[in-house]
Amino acid sequence: MSDANRNRPAPASACPPPSPKHSAIVLGHGGGGRLTADLVREVFMPALSNPILDRLNDSAEVTIGARGLLFTTDAFVVSPLRFPGGDIGSLAVNGTINDLAVAGGEPLGLSAAFILEEGFPIAELRLIVQSMRKAADQAGVGVIAADTKVVERGKADGLFITTSGIGLAAAESQLGPGEIRAGDAVLVSGPIGDHGVAVMSAREGLEFETTVVSDSAPLHDLVAAMLRGGGAIRCMRDPTRGGVATVVNELAKSAGAEILIEETAAPVRDGVRAACEILGLDPLYVACEGRLVAIVADADADRVLAAMRRHPLGADARRIGGVVRMGTPRVLLRTAFGAVRALELLAGAQLPRIC
Amino acid sequence: MRFLDEFRDAAAVRALLDRIRGAITRPWTIMEVCGGQTHTIVRYGLDELLPAALTLAHGPGCPVCVTPIEMIDSAIELARRPGVILCSFGDMLRVPGSSADLFDARAAGADVRIVYSPLDALALARRAPASQVVFFAVGFETTAPATAMAVHEARRRGVGNFSVICAHVRVPPAIEAILAAPENRVQGFLAAGHVCTITGIDEYRPIAEKFRAPIVVTGFEPVDLLQGVAMCVAQLEAGRAEVENQYARSVRKDGNLAAKRLLDEVFTVIGRRWRGLDTLPNSALALNDRHADYDAIRRFGVAPPIAREPSECRAGEVLRGLLTPPACPAFGKSCTPERPLGAPMVSAEGACAAYFRAGRSAAEAAAAK
Incomplete structure (x- = not known):
């Protein structure tokens, strides 16, 4: 450290002052990290704030009579529209089902809105809609309402889909970051980063050969199996944009918990690791579309893990860390060599238009 | 693995x-x-x-850190010109110039694109003959051969709508x-x-x-x-x-003799100011006389910008x-x-x-x- 130099003005080293940044939207605002959080806090919450939205959960819960009803919405802008293991259609179905699922909900029905660009091939649209139907059938849910709009050529990139979903909240279980306690275990349902790498491998300008396919899948059945298996499940999230690191940070913040993740415990496929090496990415920040992170009571962790592993979508479930203590919200990562560092929220967008 | x-x-x-x-x-x-x-x-x-x-x-x-601010300002100015597609590596687009970065220029309508290789920028130029594709080339001796290859290929194939802002530096x-x-x-x-x-x-x-x-x-x-x-x-x-x-x-x-031959063919060694390290003799690569027509600054007559470098940031001391x-x-x-x-x-x-x-x-x- 250079105490002697600390107060000396740096000669040619100066950099510009902060420009009044971001008077316009930049891609990083969609990354799910700090910039997204800024946008939500500074633009959306002041205008739209209400007690339900303010919880910032994946699904909103409203109570009708004795039952809780879950409601969620999600927009899909993935590029390219088709990628190994899925397409924008199946992704739009699974993504919304998963937002309901991790809230413990049983999906009842979906709506879909299509924004189409003039010139988009109808044959392509047909394939994507068929893929939606297949995904919905597999999940046992119908698309029960839909809308279509068309914009001029150049005003949208082919096709954007927004889906919304309603579901029944689980009758007994109390799920939410507020349930998190010191000593809890952090579980992940399978290998991480598959979806992000699969999409990147298909992207123009970056084509690389990989055997990795997207993990896009509906999680409500896995969740139901976990809930049936018993054990104190505190909270679940699906690590989409921003990956496992981002959802664990969100949970730490919501719960006021210090969470320690073991870097070597997180399951990562070789193909994902290799692609991340080439692209300079950390798998912990790469999106999944068919995985969940669950925080469960330490004493019940093995039981919940066993229930997860009995389900095909949880066969490779692992424990990746734990809640160290309550108090200061932060996430720490223990590296392979035992050094501990913070695992921060991602700055801006790591991979734009991944979902 | x-x-x-x-x-x-x-x-x-x-x-x-x-x-x-x-x-x-x-x-x-x-x-x-x-x-x-x-x-x-x-x-x-x-x-x-x-x-x-x-x-x-x-x-x-x-290399992104030591690229002089005036080169970033020049790149932003070029990106704002109609008909220009400015390409560079992702990091370069977020580096602040005097008043904006290249992502801001893009948000304001400029055609700014991320590429993973200078050869991708050359391929883009061949696909978009009506546009002028400018590659903002940064990097040490590691990445300079790829830029040299792109310029070499542009000349060999007669691609007239490709040029580079050359910010390559030597360790x-x-x-x-x-x-x-x-x-x-x-x-x-x-x-x-x-x-x-x-x-x-x-x-x-x-x-x-x-x-x-x-x-x-x-x-x-x-x-x-x-x-x-x-x-x-x-x-x-x-x-x-x-x-x-x-x-x-x-x-x-x-080292890699083929890459070194390519560097010698396309570049000449010059002195340049590094952000944070002042002007260092023999520290940079510029296109040589035989390839000067691929120099974007020269091709488009970009005037040397007056860069604004106030002093809250201590990057220079960090870099040294x-x-x-x-x-x-x-x-x-x-x-x-x-x-x-x-x-x-x-x-x-x-x-x-x-x-x-x-x-x-x-x-x-x-x-x-």
Whole structure:
């Protein structure tokens, strides 16, 4: 450290002052990290704030009579529209089902809105809609309402889909970051980063050969199996944009918990690791579309893990860390060599238009 | 994964740490030149594991960070011109110029694109003959051959709508400048393995001799870095000042001869101002006379901008290894990756970004030492 130099003005080293940044939207605002959080806090919450939205959960819960009803919405802008293991259609179905699922909900029905660009091939649209139907059938849910709009050529990139979903909240279980306690275990349902790498491998300008396919899948059945298996499940999230690191940070913040993740415990496929090496990415920040992170009571962790592993979508479930203590919200990562560092929220967008 | 796991092996790391602890008898300061090395050190917390007597100073080897602000301003000006498609590596687009960055220019309507290779920019030029494709070329000797190849190919194929803003720089003059500075405290270097894969290692011998400083050409994985440190410490303890090659699986004495021929064909060596290091003689590459028509600044007659460089950011001291990022008053406060004051907070190779991403606050950095 250079105490002697600390107060000396740096000669040619100066950099510009902060420009009044971001008077316009930049891609990083969609990354799910700090910039997204800024946008939500500074633009959306002041205008739209209400007690339900303010919880910032994946699904909103409203109570009708004795039952809780879950409601969620999600927009899909993935590029390219088709990628190994899925397409924008199946992704739009699974993504919304998963937002309901991790809230413990049983999906009842979906709506879909299509924004189409003039010139988009109808044959392509047909394939994507068929893929939606297949995904919905597999999940046992119908698309029960839909809308279509068309914009001029150049005003949208082919096709954007927004889906919304309603579901029944689980009758007994109390799920939410507020349930998190010191000593809890952090579980992940399978290998991480598959979806992000699969999409990147298909992207123009970056084509690389990989055997990795997207993990896009509906999680409500896995969740139901976990809930049936018993054990104190505190909270679940699906690590989409921003990956496992981002959802664990969100949970730490919501719960006021210090969470320690073991870097070597997180399951990562070789193909994902290799692609991340080439692209300079950390798998912990790469999106999944068919995985969940669950925080469960330490004493019940093995039981919940066993229930997860009995389900095909949880066969490779692992424990990746734990809640160290309550108090200061932060996430720490223990590296392979035992050094501990913070695992921060991602700055801006790591991979734009991944979902 | 083969060729990777071996170099991240925990047992090998522990053995090397023991070797370094056993060898060191007094305080030494070693600089790792390359930002990629800095990121590995901070990401894996290697600096925390090394003995307290050893100080690692982070070097200027982040090409995005040392690119002069006026070149960024010129790139932004060019990007705003109608018919121009400006391409560069992703990091370069977020580096603040005098009043904006290239992403801001894009948000305001300019056609700015991320490419992963200069050859992708050339391919884009061939697909878009009605546009002028400008590649903002940054990087050390490692990436310069790819730019040279793109220019060589553009000439060979007669692609007239492709040009480059050439901000390529060379490592040895920067090492020399750091050693020659009166405030220097660096006693040995870990040179950048990938740069030397292209250039070979002969250029470093006169520097090691002149300044009596050992230089160990080193790779980028944890085992590489600790082996490099061990070799450097052994030299310092023995009073030797030689050039050694830790990264022999990639670096040959003479480097990559085909790449060097291409560099000679397309570029000429000039002096240039580095952001943070002032003007360094022989430190940069520019297109030579035979390829000057591919120089975008010249082709489009871009006037030299008057760059505005106020002084809250201490990037210059960081780049010269005089200041660790958390010791900068702006670090993590007015300067974050979302709102960077200086380039080292932006780049994948920037030291400030490395510390920020690893969540290293001033207090933690102090506690680690």
